[in-house]
Structure formats: C-alpha cells, structure tokens
Amino acid sequence: MIILYDVPMRFPQPWAPNIWRIRLILNYKRLPYRTAWVDFPDIEQTLISVGAPPTSFRPDGRPVYTLPAIVDPFGSPTQPIVLSNPAIIAEYLETSYPARQIFPEGSRAVQSLFVHYVQETFVKPLLPIMVPLTHQRLHERSQTHFPLRAATPQPAGPGAWRAVQEQFDFLAAMMDKNGPPDGDGVVAMGQDLTYADFAVCSVLIWIEKVAPHDGWVRVRQWNGGRWGQLWERCRGYMDVF
Known part of the structure; x- marks a missing residue:
C-alpha cells in the first residue's frame, strides 16, 4: 500500500495542513495507505533513505526536505514512485488513480491558483x-529541532483573530458566487468536493486539532457556519490509517 509520511504531535495524531491535504485525497479516492510517523529531526535522513526528491533548494544550493511525502510501491512496473511536494503528489494521485476525480475537467489551473492563494x-x-x-504539542526532539523563535516572526496580538477573520470573510465572499442554482456556496467548484476544498479543509482541521476551544469554536461559526459545514462535508475522509 501507499506510505504517507507525517509529523506526529506528542501522540500520533496528524495536524499539518499540507499533509492533511494529501490524506484527504487518499481517503476520498479510497486508496489503501498507511501512515509512517517521522519527527522533524529525522525528516531529511528518512526521505533521503527512501529516495525522495528535495522539496526545494536553499539559496546556496543545498536541498530542503519537507513533508508530506509518499511512496507508492505500485506506481511503476519497475520501482516505487517516491514524491515529496504536496502539489506534485496531488497531481500524481489524480493522474495515476483517476477514479473519484479531484480535478474536474478544465479546472486544474484554476484550482492550482486557488490552492496557491490558500497557502x-x-x-x-x-x-x-x-x-x-x-510547537507546544510536538515531541521534545522536534521542539528543539524547530525552535519557536525561528517558527514565527511575531507574537499573536489582540487583533490576531480579527486578521484571520478578514481572510475567511474574503474567501466566503468569493465562494458565495457559487450560490444557487450553480452550487451550494460551501464547496469551491459548486457541487462536489475537489482539491481546492481539501486545501481549505486541511487548514480547518489544523485549527480544530490544535486550537479546539479557542480557534475552532469561533471559526466554525463565521460566515453563517460555512466553515463548520465544509468540515462536515469532508468529515468522512478524515480517517487516519
């Protein structure tokens, strides 16, 4: 089965939005997979060991390895397919396993721009x-490897959630254009879940997992409860294997 590499919190629970985006796609397409947990200090060596390509390169040319990554043992007749970029993984899964498509015909460019905006x-x-x-919920090794001062350039001030809500309001206004009769206003492409919805829902899952009592309790109610509705639409694809 496909192996999905993920970063755990102190107990094995997924939280990272980019990785959730791929997990949602795997579940939606009903592809058999298992999760391999990798702490931050072990990501580079783990991905090198399975032959994953770098996600990007530093200005000095040194490779950067990040998750998600997948190994698909049936991706090629001669050897496994190993990928490590969420956009590339999503397109690979759609091309290799086209059933239950996430890119309806003619939507790939528009959805890619949508997801770029989300990111x-x-x-x-x-x-x-x-x-x-x-950061508080990571293993101690990961906390040390990924110092908080490097992770966030500024502290969250009193207006932090207000700035977040402005982005949600803007996205809600855009998605309102999919209202009846063309769509239900909840999903990006009008009627069915697609790649764009999984990108947004992965952010909602991050909030729900990490800030359930402060963040999620407010976000789910914004814009007439739209985000709680989208989370519910994706709920059936949130299994963790």
Whole structure:
C-alpha cells in the first residue's frame, strides 16, 4: 500500500495542513495507505533513505526536505514512485488513480491558483497564532529541532483573530458566487468536493486539532457556519490509517 509520511504531535495524531491535504485525497479516492510517523529531526535522513526528491533548494544550493511525502510501491512496473511536494503528489494521485476525480475537467489551473492563494495568503494571519500552539504539542526532539523563535516572526496580538477573520470573510465572499442554482456556496467548484476544498479543509482541521476551544469554536461559526459545514462535508475522509 501507499506510505504517507507525517509529523506526529506528542501522540500520533496528524495536524499539518499540507499533509492533511494529501490524506484527504487518499481517503476520498479510497486508496489503501498507511501512515509512517517521522519527527522533524529525522525528516531529511528518512526521505533521503527512501529516495525522495528535495522539496526545494536553499539559496546556496543545498536541498530542503519537507513533508508530506509518499511512496507508492505500485506506481511503476519497475520501482516505487517516491514524491515529496504536496502539489506534485496531488497531481500524481489524480493522474495515476483517476477514479473519484479531484480535478474536474478544465479546472486544474484554476484550482492550482486557488490552492496557491490558500497557502501563501489565506493562512498567513494564522501563523502567529497556530505555530506557537502547534510547537507546544510536538515531541521534545522536534521542539528543539524547530525552535519557536525561528517558527514565527511575531507574537499573536489582540487583533490576531480579527486578521484571520478578514481572510475567511474574503474567501466566503468569493465562494458565495457559487450560490444557487450553480452550487451550494460551501464547496469551491459548486457541487462536489475537489482539491481546492481539501486545501481549505486541511487548514480547518489544523485549527480544530490544535486550537479546539479557542480557534475552532469561533471559526466554525463565521460566515453563517460555512466553515463548520465544509468540515462536515469532508468529515468522512478524515480517517487516519
């Protein structure tokens, strides 16, 4: 079966949005897989050992290895397919396992731009809140390897959640354009769950797992309860194997 590499908290529970995005796709496509837990200090050596390509390169040319990563033993007739970039993994899974598609015909470019916005803009105000909370829940080895001062450039101030809500309000206004009769206003492509929805829902899961009593209790009610509805739409694909 496919192996999905993930970073645990102090007990094996997934939290990372980029990795949840891939887990949701695997579950949605009903692909058999298992999770391999890797603490931050072990990521580079683990990925090198399985032949994963670097996720990116530093300015000095040194490779950077990050999760998610997958190993698909049936991806090639001669050898396993090993990938380590969430966008590349998503496209690979869609191409190799087209049943229950996440990229409806003609939507790949638009959805890729949508997900880029989620990654680069939508989540930015969340980082000063969520990174310190996540850091507290990591294993001690991972906390030491991933110092908090390097993880977040500024503390969360009184207006932190207000800045987060502004991004949610903007996204809600865009998705309102999918209202009846073209869609239900909850999912990005109008009617069915797609890659874009899994990108947003993975952020919701991060909040629900790491800040259930402060963050999730408020986020799920914003914009008329839209985000709680999207979370519920994805709930059937949140199993962890």
